[in-house]
Amino acid sequence: DQQVKQNSPSLSVQEGRISILNCDYTNSMFDYFLWYKKYPAEGPTFLISISSIKDKNEDGRFTVFLNKSAKHLSLHIVPSQPGDSAVYFCAASGETSGSRLTFGEGTQLTVNP
Amino acid sequence: EAGVAQSPRYKIIEKRQSVAFWCNPISGHATLYWYQQILGQGPKLLIQFQNNGVVDDSQLPKDRFSAERLKGVDSTLKIQPAKLEDSAVYLCASSLKTGWGTQYFGPGTRLTVL
Secondary structure, three states: OOOEEOOOOEEEEEOOOOEEEEEEEOOOOEEEEEEEEEOOOOOOEEEEEEEOOOOEEEEOOEEEEEEOOOOEEEEEEOOOOHHHOEEEEEEEEEHHHOOOOEEOOOEEEEEEO | OOOOEEEOOEEEEOOOOOEEEEEEOOOOOOEEEEEEEOOOOOOEEEEEEEOOEEEEOOOOOOOOEEEEOHHHOOEEEEEOOOOHHHOEEEEEEEEOOOOOOOOEEOOOEEEEEO
8 A cells, every 4th residue: 555656766857957756645644745865875864844734845946846636746856966866755644643754665866967 | 963873784684583773863852763665665664662662663563573762762673583575774763753843864774684
């Protein structure tokens, strides 16, 4: 039962262009969503989050959009930089699951110079 | 501020052997989590502690996995006996509080079961 799904295992973009990573969820009880970035041999690092009362949250080059009716969120990185190359995980939590995070499978982003 | 520390970083064992992982969370963080990340998948929560009490262990295979958090600080996760399918990265995370508090992850322990 995959409640959080990232359908694209990989994404390749040119430096300076926009990267768009997508995530879908099925559990309507999820009300808080996060993106984590992971470099090889390191643990995931928190990037940005959004609660269900918002539809957009922005932090520098990173913006997360939430479409609750579609149960879909996306992470936009503008402009993309080679240092952004990493695996990006979408995660969700809800009141009924406490602070348990349910993660997607991850998307490998490669930003080419 | 020191991050979440984990050891060992790598471990190779034979199936049916036992193994233990150690985690030291960020100072002052009351909540500690153990995740299992199998190759190609996202991390999956195994157990969550609030101080030294268990909050959520619903996804912990209790017949072979155990965890403790003595004195509400360090934690150990044990597998006894290990199976081939336990090969994964075991991640420890901590947060200041439960709920929407950001979770900070350690580097993980990569376990290979032969």
